Amino acid sequence: MANLDRVTVFRIGGDDYTRADLMKMELVCLRALFRERVHHTIEVEIYPILLGRKKMPSNFGLQTELILDVWKARGFADDGEDFQWGKKYMELAAKMRAGEKVEIEEALPTPFTDEEMAVVCKLFWERRSVRDWVPDKPVPDAMIEQILEAGRAAPTGCNLDIVRFIVIKDTKEAKMVWSDIPTHMDQCALIIICYDTRVYETVGHHKLVPHNMLFDAAAAADHMCLMAHALGLGAVWLSCTEKTANTFKKKYGLPEYINQALHIAVGWTAIGSIKSLRMPLSEMMITR
Numbered sequence: 001m002a003n004l005d006r007v008t009v010f011r012i013g014g015d016d017y018t019r020a021d022l023m024k025m026e027l028v029c030l031r032a033l034f035r036e037r038v039h040h041t042i043e044v045e046i047y048p049i050l051l052g053r054k055k056m057p058s059n060f061g062l063q064t065e066l067i068l069d070v071w072k073a074r075g076f077a078d079d080g081e082d083f084q085w086g087k088k089y090m091e092l093a094a095k096m097r098a099g100e101k102v103e104i105e106e107a108l109p110t111p112f113t114d115e116e117m118a119v120v121c122k123l124f125w126e127r128r129s130v131r132d133w134v135p136d137k138p139v140p141d142a143m144i145e146q147i148l149e150a151g152r153a154a155p156t157g158c159n160l161d162i163v164r165f166i167v168i169k170d171t172k173e174a175k176m177v178w179s180d181i182p183t184h185m186d187q188c189a190l191i192i193i194c195y196d197t198r199v200y201e202t203v204g205h206h207k208l209v210p211h212n213m214l215f216d217a218a219a220a221a222d223h224m225c226l227m228a229h230a231l232g233l234g235a236v237w238l239s240c241t242e243k244t245a246n247t248f249k250k251k252y253g254l255p256e257y258i259n260q261a262l263h264i265a266v267g268w269t270a271i272g273s274i275k276s277l278r279m280p281l282s283e284m285m286i287t288r
Contacts, residue, residue, distance in 0.1 A: 010063045013204015013208075019070060027076070028196065028198065031071070032160050035159040036160055037063045038085070038086040038089050038159070039158050040158065041061065042061050042064060045060070046096075046104075056096060060097055061092075061093025061094060061097065124226075127225060128234075128276065129235075129236040130234025131236050132270040132273075133269060134187065134269070134270045135187050136186050138169070139268070144189060146227055147224045147227045148224070150226065151163065151191075156216045157205075157212040157215065161199075162196045162197075162200065162213055163220045164195065169190075173252070177248055178241070178247070180238065188266055189267065190263055191266065192263045193224075193264070194217070194254070194258050194259055195216060195258075196257055197257045213259075214261055217262060218262070221262055225264060234268065238264065240263070245259065
């Protein structure tokens with residue numbers, strides 16, 4: 001990384017970051033900063049550059065090299081999925097700085113087959129909110145894990161990965177969580193979907209787009225409810241007020257920087273419910 005001396009400081013969100021700042025940064029924030037810089041300084045820029053629509057900056061990709069160098073200097077492994085993704089873009093950026101011609105070899109999307117599309121439509125249009133579950137039939141941990149993985153796979157703004165999960169199966173703990181649906185814990189498990197505000201503060205997004213944190217949590221919840229349905233389970237999406245979220249945070253002992261966004265209850269469906277349907281698309285369109 002001989003070019004690191006060309007990037008000794010960079011600005012993001014109104015703040016300047018030096019190597020010394022990065023050496024002291026909280027790990028979760030440093031890792032998120034790596035993903036965000038890969039996204040904004042390489043991923044977003046590389047396609048216009050390759051298509052000749054934009055001139056390549058001389059420091060193309062160097063901010064991410066600085067962050068990764070600091071990460072490794074602090075003795076942490078860089079073999080996680082997010083690092084592997086980032087290093088692919090860093091490798092392309094390094095070749096482009098060296099004057100090499102590069103091609104992105106990722107396959108373009110292809111249309112689903114009729115059979116695959118049928119499964120997608122089945123999932124979209126058959127999923128429903130379930131509020132009654134079979135008593136004393138716990139959801140296996142393996143299924144909870146699959147639901148959580150679906151939430152992890154959901155899109156996240158600028159690759160910041162701010163969403164956090166809490167799984168509650170204990171009746172006393174469940175009473176801390178407000179809900180407009182009476183929830184009997186011998187019938188379901190609760191998954192609390194939270195977000196880490198430290199990350200947004202690191203990149204300045206708490207000033208510009210704080211609402212994106214809630215969008216990320218909502219995307220995760222949608223993925224998780226779809227997975228629950230695909231597994232033959234029933235789930236319902238439940239919201240909270242700011243007051244009840246703060247009460248849960250205090251009672252559960254969450255740190256100040258973790259906020260509750262919403263929660264879902266999941267269990268084995270006890271009784272069929274009439275699937276809610278939507279008004280015509282033509283009435284939902286403002287303009288076309």
